Amino acid sequence: MSAPLISLSWTDHVTGRQGFLVVDRLVRGVSSGGLRMRAGCTLDEVTGLARGMTMKEALHYNPEGHYIPLGGAKGGIDCDPRDPEAYDVLVRYLRAMRPHIESFWTTGEDLGLTQDIVDRAAAEAGLLSSVQAVYPLLDNEKAARRRLTDAFAIEVDGIGLDELVGGCGVAESVLAALDRAGVGHRGTRVSLQGLGTMGGATARFLSRAGLSVVAVADVLGTIANEQGLDVDALLAARDTHGTVDRSALRPGDRQLPADAWLAADAEVLVPAAVSYAVNTGNQHRVTARWIVEAANMPVLPDAEVLLAARGVIVLPDVVVNSGTNAWWWWTLFGDIGADADEAFAYTRRSMRALIDQVLARAEAEGSTPRAAAHAIVADRLPVIAERYGWYR
Structure with a gap:
């Protein structure tokens, strides 16, 4: 197994809690992988998850489809999501990772976080979207974003x-x-x-x-x-x-x-x-x-x-x-x-x-x-x- 392309550790200047970002590889300059928050999260854990994301992307490769697999990545924050300080830690993490999210890391909900919380924190951190790095790869960005927004608005039996x-x-x-x-x-x-x-x-x-x-x-x-x-x-x-x-x-x-x-x-x-x-x-x-x-x-x-x-x-x-x-x-x-x-x-x-x-x-x-x-x-x-x- 080769080493990941990018491996970053971050320390929150307010609480001292740590966060991580690992990019296993890029495809067309972009990677995909969610952001988890749990007490005890480690860099090794995030590294393994990023490698897993590379595999998930490759397993869904369909040369006849519109969806073209991306590289694998993962983010993690060592914090209990139930902690009263968790949301502010999340915002500061996303603010620190903003250049990477804008350029090559698309992310979203994972263990300990829901997409609505990620979206709210991302907006507070100054991000257009947690998946904005993929926008330049879309044939029709406006239509694609509307389609995803509409899909996220759908509920089935209240879920x-x-x-x-x-x-x-x-x-x-x-x-x-x-x-x-x-x-x-x-x-x-x-x-x-x-x-x-x-x-x-x-x-x-x-x-x-x-x-x-x-x-x-x-x-x-x-x-x-x-x-x-x-x-x-x-x-x-x-x-x-x-x-x-x-x-x-x-x-x-x-x-x-x-x-x-x-x-x-x-x-x-x-x-x-x-x-x-x-x-x-x-x-x-x-x-x-x-x-x-x-x-x-x-x-x-x-x-x-x-x-x-x-x-x-x-x-x-x-x-x-x-x-x-x-x-x-x-x-x-x-x-x-x-x-x-x-x-x-x-x-x-x-x-x-x-x-x-x-x-x-x-x-x-x-x-x-x-x-x-x-x-x-x-x-x-x-x-x-x-x-x-x-x-x-």
């Missing part, structure tokens, strides 16, 4: 389309894996860590596909019900950070320790909250057949080796949670319009094709899905570089 497309992609990844294995949807049990933007949307789509969500974990602990949780009621009872109001629980719902989701009696585990959730010390508790990585880097490499030896299939984050990033660009570049049905259909079709390709290659080569995804990226990056260049 923003931008909050749903990522979960739609994760859910379709699960369904594609089940279909490939000949496992029926109805009654297949799912345990999720996290009921925020990604986890909540994933739970919504899976439950509507007939799967049974039997456990959900948030910062207060795990909520479990062997007969299946009322997903819609839990979604309605959560706050902006994905924490569920326990007064909304039904008599049959049990409250368990925070890590109980990992050992739930379920066929599918979906870590959709924090990185490094599954490690060598707890992987033995997993009884599920599939772990589907909705969060970034939730399964540590050494743990994945042990899981693979036990026959547990890990569908990697670079594939599974790539739908949100791709939806932004499909919409902005004009592959799809500002329409929820079109967005969901395009996301499902694209994610299913990608999962099928990854699993087929893994089976053919006797490798893990992650190794197969890496191999596909290794094939595509030289093609992208040859056609578009790394920097121009």
Whole structure:
């Protein structure tokens, strides 16, 4: 693995908190990757995420499409998003990173932040948009920006389309894996860590596909019900950070320790909250057949080796949670319009094709899905570089 193109550390002069920006590579002079905020965020973490973004972009390369993959990047701030000072730290970070955002880094919501907060802070920091670096690459900037604005204004059942497309992609990844294995949807049990933007949307789509969500974990602990949780009621009872109001629980719902989701009696585990959730010390508790990585880097490499030896299939984050990033660009570049049905259909079709390709290659080569995804990226990056260049 080569070193990233750019690696920056920033210290907030008011609070002393640190922030980071890593650009793994540029394609046509631009990179793409969200901005996360969490206590304990590190430069190494952001570096790994930036490399993952390069892979996500390459995996969605379609030479027939309008959307042309960008390079990979990531931003991170070591601060609890619930801290009263968090928003001001965010504004100062964006102000410090303004030259990079204006020139070559397109960013948006990630762990700990929502897009409306990023947009508000970006405006306060003097930025036109968090994705303005991509504007010069658009055929019709005005129409493209209007299309994206209209798409972000769409709500489905009171939830923003931008909050749903990522979960739609994760859910379709699960369904594609089940279909490939000949496992029926109805009654297949799912345990999720996290009921925020990604986890909540994933739970919504899976439950509507007939799967049974039997456990959900948030910062207060795990909520479990062997007969299946009322997903819609839990979604309605959560706050902006994905924490569920326990007064909304039904008599049959049990409250368990925070890590109980990992050992739930379920066929599918979906870590959709924090990185490094599954490690060598707890992987033995997993009884599920599939772990589907909705969060970034939730399964540590050494743990994945042990899981693979036990026959547990890990569908990697670079594939599974790539739908949100791709939806932004499909919409902005004009592959799809500002329409929820079109967005969901395009996301499902694209994610299913990608999962099928990854699993087929893994089976053919006797490798893990992650190794197969890496191999596909290794094939595509030289093609992208040859056609578009790394920097121009």
